[in-house]
Amino acid sequence: MPNLTRRSFGLLAGASAASLAMPHYARAQGKPRAVVIGGGSGGGTAARYLAKDAGEDLDVTLIEANARYTTCYFSNLYLGGFRDFESINHGYERLASNYGITVVNAFADMIDREAQEVVLADGSRVPYDRLVVAPGIDIIYDSVPGYSEEAAQIMPHSWKAGPQTQILKSKLDAIEDGQQIVMVAPPNPYRCPPGPYERVSMFAHVLKNKGYTNSKIIVLDPKPSFSKQALFQEGWEKHYPGMIEWYGPDVHGGIVSVDPATGAVETDLDTFTGSLVNVIPAQKAGMIATKAGLSNDSGFCPIDPYSMRSKMDDKIFVIGDACIAGDMPKSGFSANSQAKVAAMAIRGDLLDARVFPAKYSNTCWSLIDTNDGVKVGAQYAPTDEKIASTSSFVSQTGEDAALRQATYEESIGWYNGITADIFGS
Incomplete structure (x- = not known):
């Protein structure tokens, strides 16, 4: 019962x-x-x-x-x-x-x-x-050839927070200098559009703070572009120069298979091997x-x-x-x-x-490095066809450090506010 x-x-x-x-x-x-x-x-x-x-x-x-x-x-x-x-x-x-x-x-x-x-x-x-x-969401495991619910214990998706998040954290903390991280990003539509790229930033932040200079992060993306791309790539170049390589489908050609036993991700371009492989498959309701x-x-x-x-x-x-x-x-x-x-x-x-x-709104904040926060958001209204954007905003490249820090602090206030709104204060 x-x-x-x-x-x-x-x-x-x-x-x-x-x-x-x-x-x-x-x-x-x-x-x-x-x-x-x-x-x-x-x-x-x-x-x-x-x-x-x-x-x-x-x-x-x-x-x-x-x-x-x-x-x-x-x-x-x-x-x-x-x-x-x-x-x-x-x-x-x-x-x-x-x-x-x-x-x-x-x-x-x-x-x-x-x-x-x-x-x-x-x-x-x-x-x-x-x-x-x-x-x-539910994860569509077989949208990535070779991936499965069992494989997720070795190549965590961590797109449902909880134990999967802890598995990913333990694997990240175990990375040694010179070892590689590979992410297979998800296709549209998926939960939290900027999320994979904030995650890449946090991977890089951990490696940088450990003084690792020989590790790389490879991102294999099925999408030709992604949310806040200019902001993330500007931040990666500023904070983590040479550490992150992002490949769109026009470069890697598609994911052929993943192998949890070897940590290999085979694409039409090449086979990439990671000591940590973060596979984020397609999703459904x-x-x-x-x-x-x-x-x-x-x-x-x-x-x-x-x-x-x-x-x-x-x-x-x-x-x-x-x-x-x-x-x-x-x-x-x-x-x-x-x-x-x-x-x-x-x-x-x-x-x-x-x-x-009805009125709707959304903002998504992302942290690129310490006190370097960015955001994107919009207001929405219903129409007969869909919920439609009526106005929008996004952080700009080249913003000064004080503004980025204020954006990060704003995100902390939002988190505290929304969790109180959901679970009661």
Whole structure:
């Protein structure tokens, strides 16, 4: 039976011993029920805003397999030695104690859309009137020939933060001078567009701080260009001259295979071998979204830009990395922004609360070296076709050190603010 935080669900009256092993959780009496699957930036925010703004009028349940959540954003700063691991981990205690949210630490196995119930791994069923699906991404392991879930223990992707992040950190810390790092970057679309290149910067920062002058970092990219490219390449030349080599597909020709046993990455151009190989494959919406029929051929989930409502089921909302969000990137900030729109729409559905026009925003910060922070962001509005960018900004090459330091400090303030917004302060 799943661990229940704050309060327990009621079991159906007269349940037999057999049914107690596979309980069906009863609907809250007299209250509409909103259920959220996934406790990350999107799901945690949605649960909190549903409970915070609806008060006692709405029964809110958050289903999350893990008792603690590790943020992907700022995990690169952990790799670079700027933060410790605990600082990017967060629990759900305040969501339960301060907002009355029922937190169920269990794996959501499937969604019974006809019955409007979430089926947990032990067979338990959680009914909903409205459902928020925020499962994040799943890794498409076989998108890189030779790669697999087992290979990820040797060639970590670390694109789902947690144990994978710690594996990557231990391998990075074990690098010796003269040994090579190879990254296989992901194809579009993927979580956190600038993330691989901030990670490369943190790899280089660690090597430089150890005084290594004979190690190289090879980036094999399936994309011809990447987010903040001019900023990163300017920073790499300034801070890590000669250490980082980036190859686009027109140079390497494509990834033929990877071999975890030898650390080899074969391309049409050459075979590159690393003592640390970071493979970041293609991605798709979290498995439960696909199982529920909420995704399309792209692997991600189409939504109504005005509300984040699934185009496959009007009682379900899909937010965060799993959804097709038009011009919005897949990021923690985006998920947090989308969650607030979805929560407002759900309160409108269930409580006849006022619904205001949707507005979305995003900013992605990246650290290149100590106090050298850059950012990119935009404001967005819904249209009939998609969530569209209405204005945007990006750091400029050649900025002075004081501005870059201010940008980095701004990112620290944002991290503290958004994690409080998601998990409660």
